[in-house]
Amino acid sequence: MTSVGEVLVAQLEQRGITCVFGIPGVHTIELYRGLAASTIRHVTPRHEQGAGFMADGYARVSGKPGVAFVITGPGLTNTLTAMGQARADSVPMLVVSGVNALPDLGKGLGHLHELPDQQGLARAAALVSERVELPEGLSHALDKAFAAFQSGRPGPAHIEIPLDVAGQETTHTTPAPVHRSPPDIDLDQIAQAAELLASAHAPVILAGGGARVAAPALQDLAERLDAPVVQTVNARGVMYAHPLGIPASPSLGAVRALINAADVVLAIGTELGPTDYDMYASGTMPVLNNLIRIDLCPDQLPRHPARVPILGDALDALTALNTNLKGHNADRNGAARSDQARHAAFDEIGPDMRALNAVLNTIRDTIPGAIIVGDSAQPIYAGNLYYDHDRPGGWFNAATGFGALGYGIPAAIGAAVADPTAPVICLTGDGGAQFSLPELMCAVDENLPITFVIWNNHGYQEIATSMQDAGVSVVGCDPTPPDFEHIARSCGMPFWRCTPDDVSSTLRAARDERGPTLIEIQAPNQARFPKPSETLHD
Template sequence: MTSIGEALVAHLAVRGVECVFGIPGVHTIELYRGLAASGIRHVTPRHEQGAGFMADGYARVSGKPGVAFVITGPGLTNTLTAMGQARADSVPMLVVSGVNAMDSLGKSLGHLHELPDQQALARTVALVSERVESADHLAPALERAFAPFQSGRPGPTHIEIPLDVAGQAHTVSDLPAIPEPKSIVDPDQIARAAEMLANAQTPVILAGGGARFAATEIRKLAEKLGAPVVQTVNARGVLYDHPLGVPASPSLTAVRDLIEASDVTLAVGTELGQTDYDMYATGKMPAMRSLIRIDLCPDQLARHAADVPVLGDATQALTALTAQLETNAPCADGAEHAAKTRRAAFEEIGPEMRTLSDTLCAMRSAVPNAIIVGDSAYPIYAGNLYYDHDRPGGWFNAATGFGALGYGIPAAIGAALADPSASVICIAGDGGAQFSLPELMCAVDENLPITFVIWNNHGYQEIATSMQAVDVTVVGCDPTPPDFEHVARSCGMPFWQCGPEAKTIASTLKAASCERGPTLIEIRAPNVAHAS
């Protein structure tokens, strides 16, 4: 005989969960009863929002759902921001929370951590929210919470266990076998798509975050078609340093021109969202003729009508599509069109962003094949406009989609835990870093090989620049940063400081990456907006 809390942990282990991010509290003690003996690693963040962001970074790198344990009330509300980011970027995340005793729910009796309706709040963000009210509810609740990770578009899900239920008796006998996820691609739709692409003169491929694990398949199809591949932020790296690669934002005029000049557009794993395709808020998406879409989510396919909608996993659909195509005469001008677009897009972003993009390239060369996790920092904005990364899925940040500040530091911790063999670089601004600075100690506790790069321009430069652009007096954009050297020393982390020149940053980063465990680099950059 065991408890419901212990049974939950056993079920998670069977489902392949290897790591849980959480801060124990009186409302989750029973969830921890079986954790130590389960083989699941527990990582303690300094804030529940950090737990959620760590779960996000872990999921993006591992491809498995990130799991967080949080208390009722403030524990869950603190995690909602991270759940919002995960929902925007289709990141699989399970949040398990406590909730007050069953007979108190909804009665406003003044209990500790009480909310009027916690589950209703969770449902505003979670794809699924389940309450376990008895032992019989546990397995079905887990099945429903994991269902979005098995098929369709993933995102955050939630399970809450009342305080008086978690310790109740539960008999764990035979844990259910977990079926392998299945994605059956319609052969008729593949045939239609193949026919359109076979007859295309100037095809283009749009790769989104849903294609980041299908880099090999993207390359094979692109080469067979001679089609340029435009990579959104979450797809950078799928075609690194390739003649057909276009590692630039589809919001740029040069990239829009490429898309609009194409006679067939194949969009793979991209929601065609505003922050990728219309970041300048013109209200217009680039026109796409003869659109083929591949996506896991039928609702997503319905939001932007396509001539041929293909429901299914990107890897399977692309493999089937490549096999169906008989053409051995790829479009001869594809590489030329891609090169022209790269040159025009790089010119379009302007001298300041070009310099920052070059800086990112120098960092990439200093630490090859690293995972670069970003916050809403100036170099990240530049990289999202134009930057080619050397690792599929190795460039991601919170400067698009939901756009949550404070993401970078904890998400980098999750990424490092997901792939212990990888070097991880976190790029955060001095403003965004202060949202989650205490999480540095979590990286120290876990002895993770992360180089935290703080781009210190003494304020919210991007916001200040935006205010100035519309003649609003700059107010509130200059929060005083801490002394980052003292921060590093207080955490027991090696510290470097350098200027914003690309060569200096690269050499400093190379030295820092040779250290064991986490390190911190402060880049002293001018605040252009305030200087003007």
């Protein structure tokens, strides 16, 4: 006989989990009982929100669910922000929390960390939330959580284990393997889509985050159709340096003009949400003529009705389309249309954003193949508007979707744990960095080779300019940043301070060091988010 906590660890291990992010507490001690004897690595963040963001970054890079262990009450509420970001970006995350003893739940007796309805809070962000009320119910709860990761659109799941259950003895059983395949592709719909695409004169492809695992198939299809490929933030890298690639926001007027002129639009793995498609909050969207939509989520497809809705995995659907269109190589002026849209979009973002784009290009070219993890900072805003990354899934940040500040530093830690062979660069502003600076010590403890880059413009400059544009007196946008050199030295990290002109040489110096390093870029303060162009409303 073993305890519920020991069985939890063993079953996570058998389900392929190799790392857990968590902060032990009196309400999770029993969950840790079997951890030291297992093969699972434990990483200790400095805040439960950091645990969630680390699990997020880990999942995006590894392709496996990120797991966080948190205490009941404040442990879970601190993690809810990270769960919200994971839900918005379809990231598989398992949060295992404690909860007070079963007889005391919902009675308001004043127990430590008590909430009126902890599971109700978790359900607001999680795809599923399960409570283990009997020892033999653990396997069922884990089955439901892992099934949510493997069927439909992934996201966060939650399991809570009451104090009076976690230490009980139970019989360890090997979990039944969960192999849920994506839904079978409807070949009739594939045939309809292929016929529509084959007859198109000016097709355009919209690639979302769901397409990043299918980059070769996407490129193949784009070349068969001679179709430009517009990439949302989470799809950057799928068409790197390709003549048909448009690594620019579909919120830009120039990109919208391209989409509006298309007679057939193929949208792959994108929710068509406003943080990508209406970044300027104009209340308008690009015109999607003869929309063909591929999505893994049955709830998502009806939200933007399509002429041909295809339920299924992006790779399966693209493979089927390529098979159906075999031998079809039309000349639709795709490269010229793409080139025109790229140049017009780059002009549209304005000189400040173009200067920031140059910094991003320098980072990419100095450290090829890096995973760049971002927060809501000016260079990230610029990159989300226009930036071409050199690896699929290697550019992600929290400036779209849920938009949580403080994401960059812990998510970069999760990314580095997931792939210790890849260079990881965290790009955050001085404001966002102050949400999660203590997590730097987690990177030191784990000796992770992360280059933390802080774009220091001394405050929330983007918000300040937005307030000015709205005619509102600027208040609260100038929090004084700490001395980042002293922060780095207190963490035992090498430190450099540079200007945007010196980024390349500074990055090379940092990469020669072992373990985490910190670079502060002294930012010019005139940069601002561009106003929408007149063509935005065309």
